[in-house]
Amino acid sequence: MHEPDALAKLPPENIRAIAPYQPGKPVETLERELGITGAIKVASNENPLGPSPLGLAAAHAALAGAHLYPDGAGHRLRAALAERLAVTEDELALGAGSNELIELLVRTFCRPGVDEVLSHRHAFMMYRLAAQAHGVPYRETPVDAELRCDVDALAAAIRPNTRIIFLPNPNNPTGAYVTAAELERLLAKLPPGVILAMDEAYFEYASMIPDYPVAERYRSAARRAIVTLRTFSKAYGLAGLRVGYAVGDPMLMGYLDRVRMPFNTSSVAQEAARAALGDEAHLQASRAANAAGLELVGTGLRGLGVRVYASAANFVLIDLGRDALPVYDALLQRGVITRPLRPAGLPNCLRISIGSVAENRRTLEAVRAVLGA
Ligand SMILES: Cc1ncc(COP(=O)(O)O)c(C=O)c1O
Structure with missing residues (x-):
């Protein structure tokens, strides 16, 4: 022993x-x-x-097929998301909550001990945890007196080995958000080889704020490395089912797809999320x-x-x-x-x-x- x-x-x-x-x-x-x-x-x-009542009903119905493995690609959910977000299915990746996508991003794109993850002080704790678990250096930049991210400090802190910047918008636990003008300042200084992972777990609540920037709108041919993370855990009320998604360049999503476990989201979660998405x-x-x-x-x-x-x-x-x-x-x-x-x-x-x-x-x-x- x-x-x-x-x-x-x-x-x-x-x-x-x-x-x-x-x-x-x-x-x-x-x-x-x-x-x-x-x-x-x-x-x-x-x-x-x-939970969304429509999501709940769909989950009940999906249970009848619980003896079968899920569609690993989550086609039906990705198709619904693609239509909703006006993107293609290959611009989407599903995860067991956005937490899994955070971890997948680190695992997929960072070499342990070499590439670093950057965020700001008092940012969502999973970024540090995911980096630490994979032996990836993690650094934090200062916040202002309101505990808001200082985007200029964040931009100034980027080093040649910075691979992913996690920017929670809004942030948990502070509730603070980065404005459109601030995001644009950061983007102006973002080197092309750095993935900017905009964590929009609370998007559905924040998106009504006039100067809240929807990160996906800033992704373009010139700015391919913006990845948005969203979840069904908050406004859709499906935290217990563990389902979230990433939106980004097909190249990046394809790499996430190679690394993820084949059945990372359950059939029940996929169906519940698909129905909840339509539960206006x-x-x-x-x-x-x-x-x-x-x-x-x-x-x-x-x-x-x-x-x-x-x-x-x-x-x-x-x-x-x-x-x-x-x-x-x-x-x-x-x-x-x-x-x-x-x-x-x-x-x-x-x-x-x-x-x-x-x-x-x-x-x-x-x-x-x-x-x-
Ligand atoms: C900022 C932020 N990102 C991601 C998550 C992860 O949520 P989930 O894995 O349930 O999608 C949370 C949950 O609290 C969060 O606050």
Whole structure:
């Protein structure tokens, strides 16, 4: 038998250095720990309206074929996306959530120990994790006082070995977005050999903002290396089914296709996503509920004297001006699960997802009680 220490040393150094990802605490876990019922989770940026009903019906129907392997190419979903986005199917790649596509981009285009991944401080944590897991150097550039990406600093930081820039727009956990003018400044300085991966996981919420740049519109013959990542996990309410997509040059998508596992998205997920894409009513309701919730939660928290960062997504980042962990713990005691952000380098901050109207009110009430405001 191995000594525990011997096992601990089995993976290479870059794997041992990875800090485990800390997902939001499940409601059931908290309820069991505290012996309570009725806890709520506003920690994982999920859709409080639930899955798209059309998506759900399609998923049910697809289950009858669960004994068969899925169409590995996801043809029906890619065809629907191609039509919706006015691109060709070979400009699309599917992933088990956009998380898988982030990881696939790193795995496909970066040589371990040679090519680097660049993003900005407090950017979505998966970029670092994916780079680290593959032994790819990861570097971050500064943000401004509002925790917004400084695109000029990002452009200035590009080195000859920079292979991928991940730009989350809007970003999680800050909620900040890069404007069209800022993106254009970055593009003006982007060398042709650098992939700009625009992570638009919250696109459906942010795209209503007038100066929000839809990255795909900037892709052209002269700018072939812009890749857009999107997901069905947020506005479409299908986080549990794990399906997202990338849009980009057919050459780049073709390489992703070579590297991915043959059946990386399930038949149920593909069918649910295809139907959800056509569920305009659910999408509009999700956007409207989120906009109202952002307003309610943002105004409510500011009224409690809390600093609330502007958000273009379905969550808000709050700064408590002191270690946020005791507040996080006290909220847990009241059955409200938020997300502490020490792992993201923001020890004084919590991220609060927009929930249902009742969840938003309950969250505000709990924060009020905990802060004694
Ligand atoms: C910025 C950003 N990108 C990507 C993802 C990954 O989402 P999924 O893998 O569910 O598509 C998330 C999820 O929280 C996110 O916040």
